[in-house]
Amino acid sequence: MKRKGLRFYLHIYRKILAQDIKSKMSYRADFIISTIGMIFTNISGFVGFWILFRNFPSINGWSYHEMLFLYGFSLVSITPVQCLFDNNWSLRQQVYSGDFIKYCFRPINLFFYYQSEVFDIKGLGQLAFGIGTIAYSWSRIGLAFTPLMLLKLIVFLITASLIMIALQNAAAATCFWIQNSFYVLDLAFRFKDYAKYPVTIFSTVFRFIFTFIVPIAFIAYYPSLVILRPDEIPLLSWLSPFIGIAFFFVSYKIWMRGATRYSGTGS
Amino acid sequence: MAGIIEIKNVTKEFRVLNRREGLKGSLKDLFSRNYKTVRAVDNVSMSIQQGEIVGYLGPNGAGKSTTIKMMTGVLEPTSGEILVNGCVPYKNRTKNAENIGVVFGQRSQLWWALPLIESFRLLKDIYQISDSGYDEMMKLYGSLVDIEPLLHKPVRQMSLGQRTLSDILAAFLHDPKIVFLDEPTIGLDVSMKAKIRTLIHALNKEKKTTVILTTHDMGDVDALCRRIVIIDHGKMLYDNDIEHLKSFFGSYRTLKVRVDGDLAAQTQQIQGQYPDFSVTCDEQEEWISVLVDEDRQKVLDVLSQLQKTHRIKDMQLEEISTEEVIKKIYEEGVR
Structure with missing residues (x-):
């Protein structure tokens, strides 16, 4: 048997993805309605944002366009978790009903196999929204557009995504230990709403929580500082890529440990 | 020769929380770690x-x-x-x-x-x-x-x-x-x-x-x-x-009959006729089942005897089911 490296998994993933998209397209009404829903969700988010800034020209020293940048940044960074890790939402149900056991019989990584099963194509629309917002605010703030800046942007977007994914993995994995874990997952996902504000607007206690306990400040705030405030970058911003990788790894370990502990209901 | 699957003295135990009854019990369960061990295998x-x-x-x-x-x-x-x-x-x-x-x-x-x-x-x-x-x-x-x-x-x-x-x-x-x-x-x-x-x-x-x-x-x-x-x-x-x-078990057949009259009384009466066989009744379907050991008495003899004493409306003959085999093995062991 050949060793199963990254290439093997990429190959499998590409195939599953292609099949999944093909089959999703076959439910055309479902696809169109959910896309419209997604667009309205995003528009309403923008409207709320716009109304807020009609009344306050800036928040704690952050201008409208800088906040918009943060907003777009958070939109893009939650896209991977929505597109690629959406199956985490049904984990609880599958563990409860015992269906989860079917994932344990394949000779491939359990976490990979489970997450590969669902690809949420709607997230791509959100990605387009996010990129548009970043591009717009980027030009309005008058930031330089150099390859280095682009590289920074991409690295920190990946960082932010990793943290969002890690949060959701860990929250979803709680269902291996507790029965009613929906609230944990829901809570974790709601936290992302706070990610689009600069962490400095919160009190010290929350600033501490959002930095070290539920690290949502790393989803948009710390990474954006590198681009928006190049003169006053805190150490935490530079550390965030490593923190992102570490959090992802830890969440993966938690998830796998939970899955190993899982014993299935009788059948 | 070593088999493709070899299982030796395998035991599997689960720890299960002892649940108490009622709301008060549930509240207590929140704090207690009172487990019992269940041996599944x-x-x-x-x-x-x-x-x-x-x-x-x-x-x-x-x-x-x-x-x-x-x-x-x-x-x-x-x-x-x-x-x-x-x-x-x-x-x-x-x-x-x-x-x-x-x-x-x-x-x-x-x-x-x-x-x-x-x-x-x-x-x-x-x-x-x-x-x-x-x-x-x-x-x-x-x-x-x-x-x-x-x-x-x-x-x-x-x-x-x-x-x-x-x-x-x-x-x-x-x-x-x-x-x-x-x-x-x-x-x-x-x-x-x-x-x-x-x-x-x-x-x-x-x-x-x-x-x-x-x-x-x-x-x-x-x-x-x-x-x-x-x-x-x-x-x-x-x-x-x-x-x-x-x-060992092939000699058992289940004879099911539907008869006139009160189900429970009839069941009792048939049981009295055949004290050696187990007689049960299914109230919903109104079947009376007699588990006949053919080494002792042929199932057709039982049927013809029953015909003399009861009015049989319907009958069925069944091989012993897995459930019954297992039940018998569990109750009597394997000779």
Whole structure:
């Protein structure tokens, strides 16, 4: 048997993805309605944002366009978790009903196999929204557009995504230990709403929580500082890529440990 | 000779929270760590040879699924040793998975939205099946079942029978050494059951695949298994040829009659006539069942005697069911 490296998994993933998209397209009404829903969700988010800034020209020293940048940044960074890790939402149900056991019989990584099963194509629309917002605010703030800046942007977007994914993995994995874990997952996902504000607007206690306990400040705030405030970058911003990788790894370990502990209901 | 599956003194225990009754009890449970230990599998040993079809029987909750989960590497035994293909399943789950196939009754393992052929192609990649191996298998499938209409149908649109058939084909696709079938014929109609039995039998013969089959359907066992293992309350009760079991229990038949008059009174009266046989009644269907030991009295004699004393409206003759065999073994042990 050949060793199963990254290439093997990429190959499998590409195939599953292609099949999944093909089959999703076959439910055309479902696809169109959910896309419209997604667009309205995003528009309403923008409207709320716009109304807020009609009344306050800036928040704690952050201008409208800088906040918009943060907003777009958070939109893009939650896209991977929505597109690629959406199956985490049904984990609880599958563990409860015992269906989860079917994932344990394949000779491939359990976490990979489970997450590969669902690809949420709607997230791509959100990605387009996010990129548009970043591009717009980027030009309005008058930031330089150099390859280095682009590289920074991409690295920190990946960082932010990793943290969002890690949060959701860990929250979803709680269902291996507790029965009613929906609230944990829901809570974790709601936290992302706070990610689009600069962490400095919160009190010290929350600033501490959002930095070290539920690290949502790393989803948009710390990474954006590198681009928006190049003169006053805190150490935490530079550390965030490593923190992102570490959090992802830890969440993966938690998830796998939970899955190993899982014993299935009788059948 | 060492078997393909070797199980030695395997025990599996679960820790279960002692639940108290009522709201107050639930509140107490929140804080107490009062566990009791439940032994799902108790000191089970068996050795299974390559190419065997073994019927693994027992009532619900007997420990069958737990044993299978241990053999597939999902669960770790509390004590004892399991070797499947010479490796410890729990420690090498993915490696073990390459050599086994699993079908869990009503839970399809195929991709719900995909046509069967796409699922097969994905499995081909996941199990790294060679092109020639894949083609050979598809050819074999084509000769055994009418596979064409299934291939291009998404799994979600299939009937339960088609889905089960597809799941079985998928489990054999990578030519595994062992296939575990957990109640494969549950909920299927008679012709589908027959089709599936024929398929399993043919694949076992053709590929020398070892098959572990759990079922509640004695028809499955009769059609497929030469050896059966019976387990109840986690303990192994029987492990031998099916012929041996049949010679022991084959002489039992169940005679069911519908008679005029009050059901309970009639049941009592018949029981009085045949104190040696167990007489039960099914109130909903209004059947009175007499479990006749034909070594003592022929079932037709019993029927003709009953005809003299009762007005029989309807009658049925049944072979002893798996449930009854297991019940009898459990109650009386194996002579």
